Amino acid sequence: MKAAGIDIGSRTVKLAVVEGGVTILTRKALTSHDPLEAVRTLIRGVEYDVIVATGYGRHLIKGHLDCQVISEIKAFALGAKAIYPACRVILDIGGQDTKAISLNNTGEMSKFEMNDKCAAGTGRFLEIMANALSYTLEEFSRAALSAERFENINSMCTVFAESEVISLTAQGALRHEVALGIHRAIVSRSIALLKRIAPSGEIFFAGGVALNECVRVLIAKELNRSVVVPPDPQVVGAFGAALHAATQVNEENFRLIVRGITT
Amino acid sequence: MASLYDRVRNVPAVATRSLLWNPAQKVAAGFFITQEVSMSDYKQMWLDLGLDLTAHDGLLSLLGQAYQDIFLSQKNRPEGMKYFDFVMSEVHGLRVKELMDAKAEGRKVVGSYCVFVPEELILAVNGVSVGLCAGAEFNFDGAEEVLPRNLCPLIKSAFGFKRGLVCPYVEASDIIVGENTCDGKKKAYEVLSPMVKDLYIIDLPQMKSDTGRILLREEYRKFMTKLEDSSGKKITVETLKKGIEITNAKRRAVKRLADLRKADPAPISGIDALLVNQVFFYDDPLRFTGSVNALCDELEERVKKGEGVFPKGTTRMLISGCPMAVPNWKVPFVIETSGAVIVGEESCVGERGTQWLTEDKGNTVDELINNITDRYFKIDCAVFTPNPSRVDHVKEMYNKYNAQGVIHYSLQSCHPYVVESGPVEVALETASIPTLRLETDYSQEDAGQLKTRIEAFRERIQAR
Ligand code: SF4
Ligand code: SF4
Numbered sequence: 099m100k101a102a103g104i105d106i107g108s109r110t111v112k113l114a115v116v117e118g119g120v121t122i123l124t125r126k127a128l129t130s131h132d133p134l135e136a137v138r139t140l141i142r143g144v145e146y147d148v149i150v151a152t153g154y155g156r157h158l159i160k161g162h163l164d165c166q167v168i169s170e171i172k173a174f175a176l177g178a179k180a181i182y183p184a185c186r187v188i189l190d191i192g193g194q195d196t197k198a199i200s201l202n203n204t205g206e207m208s209k210f211e212m213n214d215k216c217a218a219g220t221g222r223f224l225e226i227m228a229n230a231l232s233y234t235l236e237e238f239s240r241a242a243l244s245a246e247r248f249e250n251i252n253s254m255c256t257v258f259a260e261s262e263v264i265s266l267t268a269q270g271a272l273r274h275e276v277a278l279g280i281h282r283a284i285v286s287r288s289i290a291l292l293k294r295i296a297p298s299g300e301i302f303f304a305g306g307v308a309l310n311e312c313v314r315v316l317i318a319k320e321l322n323r324s325v326v327v328p329p330d331p332q333v334v335g336a337f338g339a340a341l342h343a344a345t346q347v348n349e350e351n352f353r354l355i356v357r358g359i360t361t
Numbered sequence: 362m363a364s365l366y367d368r369v370r371n372v373p374a375v376a377t378r379s380l381l382w383n384p385a386q387k388v389a390a391g392f393f394i395t396q397e398v399s400m401s402d403y404k405q406m407w408l409d410l411g412l413d414l415t416a417h418d419g420l421l422s423l424l425g426q427a428y429q430d431i432f433l434s435q436k437n438r439p440e441g442m443k444y445f446d447f448v449m450s451e452v453h454g455l456r457v458k459e460l461m462d463a464k465a466e467g468r469k470v471v472g473s474y475c476v477f478v479p480e481e482l483i484l485a486v487n488g489v490s491v492g493l494c495a496g497a498e499f500n501f502d503g504a505e506e507v508l509p510r511n512l513c514p515l516i517k518s519a520f521g522f523k524r525g526l527v528c529p530y531v532e533a534s535d536i537i538v539g540e541n542t543c544d545g546k547k548k549a550y551e552v553l554s555p556m557v558k559d560l561y562i563i564d565l566p567q568m569k570s571d572t573g574r575i576l577l578r579e580e581y582r583k584f585m586t587k588l589e590d591s592s593g594k595k596i597t598v599e600t601l602k603k604g605i606e607i608t609n610a611k612r613r614a615v616k617r618l619a620d621l622r623k624a625d626p627a628p629i630s631g632i633d634a635l636l637v638n639q640v641f642f643y644d645d646p647l648r649f650t651g652s653v654n655a656l657c658d659e660l661e662e663r664v665k666k667g668e669g670v671f672p673k674g675t676t677r678m679l680i681s682g683c684p685m686a687v688p689n690w691k692v693p694f695v696i697e698t699s700g701a702v703i704v705g706e707e708s709c710v711g712e713r714g715t716q717w718l719t720e721d722k723g724n725t726v727d728e729l730i731n732n733i734t735d736r737y738f739k740i741d742c743a744v745f746t747p748n749p750s751r752v753d754h755v756k757e758m759y760n761k762y763n764a765q766g767v768i769h770y771s772l773q774s775c776h777p778y779v780v781e782s783g784p785v786e787v788a789l790e791t792a793s794i795p796t797l798r799l800e801t802d803y804s805q806e807d808a809g810q811l812k813t814r815i816e817a818f819r820e821r822i823q824a825r
Binding site for chain 1: 676
């Protein structure tokens, strides 16, 4: 039985298909201005028996795919737990959201926090800042890591921070030091969320921003806690949704069997 | 008074379904059985009150649409809600007409922004009490011309309405009562003062101490004199007892409604129950009490038959926090379209405002004022410090209504509730009560994010 999960994020759409608990396929695409079309393209030709949607576009897709939906918070919790069973604290930084999730001893979701409604401290923020400094995303993280000191960024508002960055560079500030300042600003936001939900313990770091080495290093250093990034951090949500889909089918089968016995 | 009540009871179901906000459209849809007031009468009334008709039309059509989408689209609504649909559709029409008629008879209309303003006293001078709190992001630009941006939306909304000249209740008020609760309101009244004809401020204590209680009693005495002076009527034991009786009856009715929500399946949606609690502040008190009791009779039958608005076993949420004024329906709507049902409101538009009755025994006005003071002194608003009884009350409601989680609702920039939400969350989670803290304003832009949080919270509860 093949179970699929699709995670419709603000920036990217992710698909994962699992069979017997093992991932057999993953795909990614940009969400673009037409998320529905992006989803259609992504699932074209993919075989699955059941699908569950998650991510901010989940309700948009629900009617079109005739599928169940779960929140991305639950999806990340399920995915993270399966990938790294010891994990009790999850940080997910995506395109427009930052989430910190804590799990209880049995691995069930217990608390979560999300960033406020603006894009401050999310993937989108990093992208815009990289752009303002004329870096690619990879260069951006590497440059920041190479800096010995940093320029302080005071504003967390994307618009103001961008003009702050521009004026800093105009005043002759070094590009990589500004880059480190930006990374520190993002990290301070995530740390506040993490401290609120789980003051200690290892952190499982997922979402697109987990690909950024500098963010990972800074979080580990600031909190003095180890930070684990899975091999493909972007698909954790889609994977979690697929796992949920698999259980749904089992339950349904089970109900059919029970009904068969009792009638 | 009875005519409106009777009329709505006779309205055919179809008419209610196609309810339209604009009275002209409503008349065209044959809503009235006997038509006493025509659209042009309303227009004239609004003009006389000094409203800006264009802006007012805009507001009404906005409200009408929201009402359609949020309330009339619900399934399995109790028949008794028709009365409230009607009141809401006439909130700027017939109800205002009633206020104008009362004024013509020499009665005073007293508007207020807080449940610390005792309705008993207003009724004792045969006055009409109306709530002025506002719940829409309307004319914030106008509000921000005189107030800072980062102020609680409830205050900004009140100013937006006032400066945009769209609220007939504000314009019809002979006296507007402010109160020293949060700093935002307290200082905003200074800005409001030159814009209205008679602003009266009640000082409130900030601690539940003996001196605090004395202050409250003295302030209520002064307020009584103020009401007597402006109405030319003396408050007597009889009139005050009458005021207490009417107000208590209204509270008993909403308490009865609250009680029926213990049932699973819930016989009424949370958003409809919230609406009833909102109408509490506007409607004629006797008619309101009758309508709530009629609704409760119907709900009792539903509970007996095990009927409800959502399937049995739907996740049950309790809301706790800032008041939700009309038409602030965003969070309850998101909750109830995310697979959960709201079974109670620990809020001033809800149990914090209505759970206590006023003791009616006493042989002098002084004794009755003491009773009133005792009653209001129990209100556990977050402007008090410390405020431990509020958490106790949330826990009590959680158990009483068989809730499974608490959603703490704060308006952005409302310092009393936002600050208190931290300790409240800790206290509830320590007692194994799942708690979700939300902070939001009147805009719609965070609806998607709220939905994600609320769904995840429901999933968390279901996994327990
Ligand atoms: S929350 Fe406090 S200030 Fe607001 S209405 Fe209630 S008692 Fe008054
Ligand atoms: S919601 Fe909070 S800030 Fe706003 S008026 Fe009420 S107590 Fe004051």
